[in-house]
Amino acid sequence: MMQSVLQIVTERRALAAVLAGAGASLLAIKLLLQSRPQRFRQVPGGWLLGVLPETQYGRLLFHKIMEWSDKYGEEGVYEYDLAGSRTVCCCSWEHAKVVLGLRPFKMQRFSAFANVASIVAGSFFSEGERWKRERRILSPAFNAKNVESLIPAVQCVSEQLLQEIDKEVSAGKEVDFSALLPLYTADVICKTALGQELNLLQTRCPDLIDDMKVLEDAVQTRMFAPLPYWKVPGLAPWIDDGDKIKQKFDKRCQQTMKLADSGGKSITEKLRAMEGDKLTNQELLDNILVLLIAGTDTTSQVLGWVFYNLSRDQELQKQVAQEVRSLPPGELSTEQLESLHLVRAVWLETLRVTGPAAFLGFENLEEFTLAGKRQPPGTQFTVPFQYILENDPEVKKKLGNDLRSYRPSRWLGPEGIIKHPPFDTLPFGFGPRICLGMRLAEYEGLLAIARVVQKFAFMPWEKPEPEKTLSFTSNTPVEHITIGVQPRTW
Secondary structure (H helix, E strand, C coil), rough: CCHHHHHHHHHHHHHHHHHHHHHHHHHHHHHHHHHHHCCCCCCCCEEECCCCCHHHHCCCCCHHHHHHHHHHHHCCCCEECCCCCEEEECCCCCHHHHHCCCCCEEECHHHHHHHHCCCCCCCCCCCHHHHHHHHHHHHHHHEEEEEEHCHHHHHHHHHHHHHHHHHHHHHHCCCEHHHHHHHHHHHHHHHHHHHCCCCCCHHHHCCCHHHHHHHHHHHHHHHHHCCCCHHHCCCCHHHCCCHHHHHHHHHHHHHHHHHCCCCCCCHHHHHHCCCCCCCCHHHCCCCCCHHHHHHHHHHHHHHHHHHHHHHHHHHHHHHHHHHHHCCCCCCCCHHHHHHCCCHHHHHHHHHHHHHCCCEEEEEECEEECCCCCCCCCEEEECCCHHHHHHHHHHHHHHHCCCCCCCCCHHHCCCCCECCCCCCCCHCCCCCCHHCCCHHHHHHHHHHHHHHHHHHEEECCCCCCCCCCCCCCCCECCCCCCCCEECCCCC
């Protein structure tokens, strides 16, 4: 009897163990299945590096994303393997706005941005609570009132730009806008942010611009590096000069800020004069560096494409010239520039077609569902803004079916500019993380277009369309945009 009881107990324990084991196995399988992503259509790639070699290690990534979106993105979303990192591309606004809507706390930039933390930082690269604090401190310096206070500084630099163009015209030379415009935008940033004139336009000194390009190359190299070589002591200087240039920039900014004399109007002086929580000296240097790099590259690049398009379309240039013909000399207010509807339409259309931020990359912190498929934490996402602005059905409803054509009039209505949010500002970002310097960049860009076209005429473009590549920004012309220019005669 006792033996029978023991046998029953033993059998029940064995059964319980089996059931427990089976339950644990089922739970493990369930958890495994839950953690595995539900896949989208995939771009073919190699077994180790995926599509990375096809992108020439990042330099052709922008072009490839545009190409893949056409080929694999019929459902508005697809994926590719970038050196072992699964990346989901949201090439339709329907899916892109889901990803962007999770910013800033549930969706952050690619973890690869951590690769460049030692050479570039600031609010553009920061995330979470650090970004929240930096944004709160920085935002007042870029509000509408403070941008108005910077108008005299921007106006001063724009007059120097006109003088430098005039020198080229008087010498019978074509104007190399790809070389000249970065000096203009860098001078604007130095004068508005640091309160100091560097006179890069007047001296034609390219040192600062050259250093920025070296730093940008280091950023791109580290972003797409298969191995973190910068963590190996002594190895980074053999591969890039990022750390060297960062130290050089910090030293230069420190010296420039000591000499600042703008009567408290510069961005740096306003930030230092704030009460309460302030940026540390290093945080201030980091944000000034990002402002200098981003503000120089982006605005100058957009202006270069504006002048190219006006040279290519002589009728459009005549219409813009008529609009700016009667502008008074001296400072122009934001209201005066906003009344130039065609100038603004040209600016918006150039940003749409050849914006400097054609795509951005993100990584989710929490699981969420995209297009009905579960995406675990740590999934990487790409949002190709330019592709969306050139192809998406929602954009077509607002801006027309000919989105792959350059047509500024699509932004015009009977009473002026039709903004079509969020697509009018999408090249500057979306939601809480939209570019802090957008107002300043718009004023600086619109002023340059108005004044340059008022004084000079671009000769017809007779060369092939400039090829584009990816550097620190997208749509960088491979060859310089050089245009024949003449004084405008009315």
